[in-house]
Amino acid sequence: MVFDFTASSSFELTATAGVPIWIVEGDDGSGWTKVSDGKKSGLVPSSYIQAKTPNSAKAPTIEGKRGTLPALRVRWYRPLKPGRGGASAGPLCV
Numbered sequence: 001m002v003f004d005f006t007a008s009s010s011f012e013l014t015a016t017a018g019v020p021i022w023i024v025e026g027d028d029g030s031g032w033t034k035v036s037d038g039k040k041s042g043l044v045p046s047s048y049i050q051a052k053t054p055n056s057a058k059a060p061t062i063e064g065k066r067g068t069l070p071a072l073r074v075r076w077y078r079p080l081k082p083g084r085g086g087a088s089a090g091p092l093c094v
Contacts, residue, residue, distance in 0.1 A: 001016060001019060012043050013035060013036075023049070031046055031047070
C-alpha cells in the first residue's frame, strides 16, 4: 500500500501504507482491487497499490529452532509398510 485506507463498508479492507498485502483479484475497470492482508480480504482503491514483482517481494517466514524458515513448504513422504500405520503418500504442508 502506498497510502493508508480506511474501509467504509463491509466489502472494503482497512490497510496501512507500507504493510504488505496480496492481490486476490485485479482491477476490473471499476478502480477497485480485491486484496488480502493474510487474515481478511476486501477491496481497496487500485490507485493506493504499488505492485511489486514476485522476485522483489519477500516471502513470508517463521522463526524456529532451526532458524528462519519459509512459512509454507510442501514435502512428499512415502507411506510406511502396510499394517504399520502412518501417513499415506501425498503433499504435506509444514
